[in-house]
Amino acid sequence: MTPVRGTRKRKATIGATEAARAEHRGELLHAMLRIRRFEERCVELYSAAKIRGFVHLYIGEEAVAVGVNEALTAEDAVVSTYREHGHALARGLPAEAVMAEMYGKATGCSGGRGGSMHLFDTGRRFYGGNAIVAGGLPLAAGLALADRMRGHFRVTCCFFGDGAYAEGEFHETANLAALWGLPLLFVCENNLYAMGTALQRHEAQTDLALRAASYGMAAWAVDGMDVEAVERAARRATESIRGGGGPRFLEIRTYRFRAHSMYDPDRYRDKAEIEQWKTRDPIARLTDRMREDAEPVEAKLAEIERRITEEIDAAVDAAERAPEEPVGNLLRYVTSAPSEVR
Amino acid sequence: MVTDRPDERKTTYREAMREALREALRADDRVFLMGEDVGRYGGCFGVSLGLLEEFGPERIRDTPLSESAFVGAGIGAALNGMRPIVEIMTVNFSLLALDQILNNAATLLHMSGGQLPVPLVIRMTTGAGRQLAAQHSHSLEGWYAHIPGIRVLAPATIEDARHMLAPALNDPDPVLIFEHGSLYNATGELAPRTTPVDLDHAAIRRPGTAVSLITYGGSLPKALTAADALAADGIDAEVVDLRTLRPLDDAAIAASVARTHRAVVIDEAWRSGSLAAEVSARIAEDSLYELDAPVERVCSAEVPIPYARLLEQAALPQTADIVAAAHRAVD
Numbered sequence: 143m144t145p146v147r148g149t150r151k152r153k154a155t156i157g158a159t160e161a162a163r164a165e166h167r168g169e170l171l172h173a174m175l176r177i178r179r180f181e182e183r184c185v186e187l188y189s190a191a192k193i194r195g196f197v198h199l200y201i202g203e204e205a206v207a208v209g210v211n212e213a214l215t216a217e218d219a220v221v222s223t224y225r226e227h228g229h230a231l232a233r234g235l236p237a238e239a240v241m242a243e244m245y246g247k248a249t250g251c252s253g254g255r256g257g258s259m260h261l262f263d264t265g266r267r268f269y270g271g272n273a274i275v276a277g278g279l280p281l282a283a284g285l286a287l288a289d290r291m292r293g294h295f296r297v298t299c300c301f302f303g304d305g306a307y308a309e310g311e312f313h314e315t316a317n318l319a320a321l322w323g324l325p326l327l328f329v330c331e332n333n334l335y336a337m338g339t340a341l342q343r344h345e346a347q348t349d350l351a352l353r354a355a356s357y358g359m360a361a362w363a364v365d366g367m368d369v370e371a372v373e374r375a376a377r378r379a380t381e382s383i384r385g386g387g388g389p390r391f392l393e394i395r396t397y398r399f400r401a402h403s404m405y406d407p408d409r410y411r412d413k414a415e416i417e418q419w420k421t422r423d424p425i426a427r428l429t430d431r432m433r434e435d436a437e438p439v440e441a442k443l444a445e446i447e448r449r450i451t452e453e454i455d456a457a458v459d460a461a462e463r464a465p466e467e468p469v470g471n472l473l474r475y476v477t478s479a480p481s482e483v484r
Numbered sequence: 485m486v487t488d489r490p491d492e493r494k495t496t497y498r499e500a501m502r503e504a505l506r507e508a509l510r511a512d513d514r515v516f517l518m519g520e521d522v523g524r525y526g527g528c529f530g531v532s533l534g535l536l537e538e539f540g541p542e543r544i545r546d547t548p549l550s551e552s553a554f555v556g557a558g559i560g561a562a563l564n565g566m567r568p569i570v571e572i573m574t575v576n577f578s579l580l581a582l583d584q585i586l587n588n589a590a591t592l593l594h595m596s597g598g599q600l601p602v603p604l605v606i607r608m609t610t611g612a613g614r615q616l617a618a619q620h621s622h623s624l625e626g627w628y629a630h631i632p633g634i635r636v637l638a639p640a641t642i643e644d645a646r647h648m649l650a651p652a653l654n655d656p657d658p659v660l661i662f663e664h665g666s667l668y669n670a671t672g673e674l675a676p677r678t679t680p681v682d683l684d685h686a687a688i689r690r691p692g693t694a695v696s697l698i699t700y701g702g703s704l705p706k707a708l709t710a711a712d713a714l715a716a717d718g719i720d721a722e723v724v725d726l727r728t729l730r731p732l733d734d735a736a737i738a739a740s741v742a743r744t745h746r747a748v749v750i751d752e753a754w755r756s757g758s759l760a761a762e763v764s765a766r767i768a769e770d771s772l773y774e775l776d777a778p779v780e781r782v783c784s785a786e787v788p789i790p791y792a793r794l795l796e797q798a799a800l801p802q803t804a805d806i807v808a809a810a811h812r813a814v815d
Contacts, residue, residue, distance in 0.1 A: 284560020
């Protein structure tokens with residue numbers, strides 16, 4: 143098996159003062175908790191029928207979005223999946239714009255036309271929100287191709303799951319990216335389940351990094367429950383890409399604590415397995431580490447929670463009060479020009 | 485070639501398309517051509533022959549046989565400031581990229597609340613008649629014309645082959661161009677043109693008063709030949725070339741039916757659920773009281789297109805079928 147980075151004895155960040163390290167960890171903690179609390183609120187709102195449709199929760203996987211985002215600049219691009227609340231929030235989309243989209247309101251980040259699975263923000267180079275498994279991968283290759291052709295030294299980061307690994311589009315894109323040396327970061331969020339089907343039930347070779355490497359790109363596996371390990375791996379990968387090294391592949395081993403979607407009764411997973419993974423909760427692991435290193439945690443946590451509550455309350459309040467998109471605008475944005483007749 | 489008029493020159497549909505590509509590549513360095521065998525081989529149908537030598541492998545980009553990946557890459561490149569022209573060898577193979585065309589290209593603008601226009605051109609061949617059997621001979625452009633968010637073009641003349649590409653590249657949204665395989669060797673005069681072709685209107689290829697032959701793409705030459713045969717029978721047929729299959733030029737169809745009061749719709753796709761069915765429905769909706777006879781349809785037989793020449797020809801709309809349908813409408 144490809145060795146998993148991040149499980150070795152941890153070294154303190156080299157060259158960083160302890161105060162800077164503590165501050166950075168505080169930021170990581172805030173970013174992860176912001177995603178967690180946002181989604182917990184979404185669950186409540188879903189139960190209250192304020193949010194409809196498919197909602198795929200990221201709870202448990204927050205370290206992936208947050209760690210990877212640390213290695214990206216505002217210039218880089220992100221292509222995501224239908225489990226993208228975490229990616230969008232980590233990318234800096236305002237909670238208010240995402241929440242309004244969950245409500246399907248006119249002020250949502252996609253004008254109410256996308257919902258939970260289709261969050262977009264071109265200003266932040268966040269290209270969705272693709273609900274076709276593996277459908278975002280070729281798109282990401284194209285973004286990276288255009289950057290290369292136009293002489294922009296930027297990275298396109300594409301998130302996808304282990305389920306997408308079984309799609310031809312992944313293999314076509316991996317080949318294309320390696321063949322053309324595209325500045326593309328493949329981030330495979332291996333949460334061990336393709337919808338309700340376990341990895342060993344859908345993949346002949348479950349070492350995903352090993353298979354990705356067969357396309358001729360450097361690939362490695364990372365402990366996705368350790369936000370600092372994810373950040374280190376993502377930085378290493380993006381630095382290689384920026385240096386003209388072509389695509390890189392990260393298999394980030396993670397786990398979703400909740401069902402595949404709100405519709406999923408989750409009968410296919412062993413409760414003991416879920417509980418076992420919960421002991422590796424990335425948020426708790428980071429706070430434990432901060433305590434170990436005698437960093438101030440409790441006061442910081444209280445402050446972070448207060449700020450997050452404020453932000454999410456305001457987002458919900460704004461979404462509640464936001465206008466509906468008028469039915470008269472139904473045909474808007476079908477084409478760039480005013481819509482076709484009939 | 486010497487022609488009767490000094491400002492015209494003889495050319496082929498294939499060369500006209502190549503000239504359009506060359507012009508686009510020279511005019512805008514954001515434009516590039518990408519697809520299977522477009523470069524070193526010179527294009528599966530010879531359209532891009534010589535372009536690699538002029539523009540180099542970055543802009544005349546050979547791809548793996550990965551329709552989904554290179555069409556999706558075209559979409560991504562279009563989102564990121566380029567103006568890609570993606571070539572797919574045939575419409576049959578485009579089905580491997582249907583996910584990208586429908587779920588991304590046609591959808592992203594709307595799904596993102598207007599943030600993501602996709603200025604992409606996709607060219608592909610369509611149609612039968614060359615004994616290539618079922619997996620290389622179908623006419624599925626009508627399926628694509630079903631999809632909101634994309635424009636569907638069917639250049640049937642040398643002039644449209646030469647002049648449709650530039651406005652297609654100027655369209656902020658995805659444009660699909662269907663080139664019927666039997667048209668590439670068509671030879672004719674090409675007059676110089678200073679104004680861009682407009683992509684919103686059908687064209688009357690032959691004016692007439694007795695019956696409207698409404699068609700597009702590879703069936704246009706057959707409809708024109710049928711009109712000649714009908715003229716010999718004393719029937720003055722009008723030939724309408726739809727040119728743009730989405731959005732359809734309803735006004736041109738209605739105006740033609742108002743002139744002739746009879747319609748024959750010719751479409752190489754299968755009759756059930758075809759574009760011909762859509763055109764017929766619109767005539768029923770808009771022009772019922774103009775009609776002096778039921779609408780006639782001439783389409784392909786409901787069969788996977790066979791290899792054997794005799795069977796293939798029997799499966800496709802032929803000039804004689806069009807003449808017979810026009811007679812049914814008129815007599």
